[in-house]
Amino acid sequence: MERVSERTVRERRVSGTRDAATPERQGEATPEKGVRDSGTPAGDFRAGGAPGQGAVRRWTPLWVKALALLPLCLLAAAARSGRWVRPSGDDWCFLPLVQDGGLSAITHKFWFLENGRVVNAVLVWAYARFGVTGHQWFGLISGLLVLGLLWAFTAAVLRRAAAGLPRGVPFLVASMVAALFLFGTDNTYKTFYWPAASVSHTLPPVFACAAAIPALRATSRRARGFALLTVLAGGLFLGTLSEETCVVAVAVLGGLLLISGRVVPRVRRRFVRMWCSAGIAGMLIAGLLLFTSPGARHRREVHGADAMLDPESLLASLDGFGRIAVTCLTAWQYLGAVAVGLVLGLLARFPYGPFPMRNELLCAGAGFCALVVSGYLCTVITYPAFGASVATSNRLWNDYLLLYILLLVHAGTLLARGWRRLVRRAGAPLAAGATVYAVVCLSLLASLGTLDSEMSARARKWDDQDTWLRSRSAAGEQVLPYRRTPISRMTEPFSRNMVWPASCVADYYGLERVTPAGQQGR
Secondary structure, eight states, X not given: OHHHHHXXXXXXHHHHHHHXXXXXXXXXXXXXXXXXXXXXXXXXXXXXXXXXXXXXXXXXXXXXXXXXXXXXXXXXXXXXXXXXXXXXXXXXXXXXXXXHHHHHHHHHHIIIXXXXXHHHHHHHHHHHTTTHHHHHHHHHHHHHHHHHHHHHHHHHHHHHTTOBOOTTHHHHHHHHHHHHHHHSSSOHIIIIIOHHHIIIXXXXXXXXXXXXXXXXXXXXXXXXXXXXXXXXXXXXXXXTTOHHHHHHHHHXXXXXXXXXXXXXXXXXHHHHHHHHHHHHHHHHHHHHHHHTSHHHHHHHHHHTGGGGGSHHHHHHHHHHHHHHHXXXXXXXXXXXXXXXXXXXXXXXXXXTOSSOHHHHHHHHHHHHHHHHHHHHHHHHHHHHHHGGGGGTOGGGGHHHHHHHHHHHHHHHHHHXXXXXXXXXXXXXXXXXXXXXXXXXXXXXXXXXXXXXXXXXXXXXXXXXXXXHHHHHHHTTOOEEEEOOOOOTTOOOXXXXXXXXXXXXXXXHXXXXXXXXXXXXXX
């Protein structure tokens, strides 16, 4: 009763200022059970609402929505370019297998011959069953899925943090994270347009974030039980989809277990620890099934993966991970994540101080340690198959790149919290953050325009050759020349001594074999 009275007095004290200058914000946070009131007046700038800041608050929804449109334009432009996607690399082998044998054939191949990832096989079947059309629509569908799941995840995190925000800010954050994750690397084609890489390295970390949404939103015993079942099922799902994403997820959950006694309120501590343990158990069970599968054993034999723990391999992996780290740290586009975190921290209001500053720093430190450990382990896992190219095959980084971007967003919020402790005005940093946000989006849009030109040129060459090969195959010829149509360092038959795609191309067109185009004329 005493707490209610004190809160009523504070609300009456600032009600005149709020009614006169600041429109009431939607979704204002309320204190959770077990969260201590900080005693900060609701109108104080350190709680997010500075005196005299009414003009900023009034126009905040407008410019937030305007900024959020930029990543949507990126996704629309990228989806439009999807019409130029044509099969390449592993697609040559997946397409004839799915067309001839369906789901059972692709699942059998993955489990017994490829890598044991049966969930990966199901996702490959889901788009390959539609042929070239499935490849062309994959970018749009997967992009919307990534954006939607990250939006739900961001909203759940901010709601759990009791952050009072203008409408549109969670979407603003999620859209920038999605844009950087999908289009921020130097090989967008393999990250976004190539379905085989996307289902193995781009979508899994987003699915891992989605598995946390029920736990973040759980407020009842039934909801907590559902969250435990969800994370267990999610662990089993990820364990047979992507080993690297599981390494990252286990590192994050293990770090949360270690610091839960400091950063999680006592009322939720037992549930959070059970939730982390359930997720880790699910991934370990699935990982054990994957490790003992015939396909995984075959892959280890082919690539000599048993030697991944040799000192030479470990040192080479360390060197490769170091070069990856330098590349990511020097890519200026990732400043967009810091910028959106800065905007988030300046617009957010934490009325009851759910986390002391030192606990936020502890979370950031634990996340950084999880990133370094899991990133190095992922490099160790992939080095036997890719060798020195692990430092340049950026699609392999996506399993921990999403964690890196989220940590940069958190770093931006910490900068904003520090600024609010020292300075009362937020206009200058808000303008700076919004400007960097816009510049990053425009730079990504420009790079997509260049890629669109390359994809359209390749698609025309591919279509001409496809028509010719089909006509000659229908005429009864069994040996035909194939001219490479490379793009974005994709694997093509006869490139870099890669012979295996040639047999898949022959199967795709119903031929006995194909030969390099230079060996016989067309």
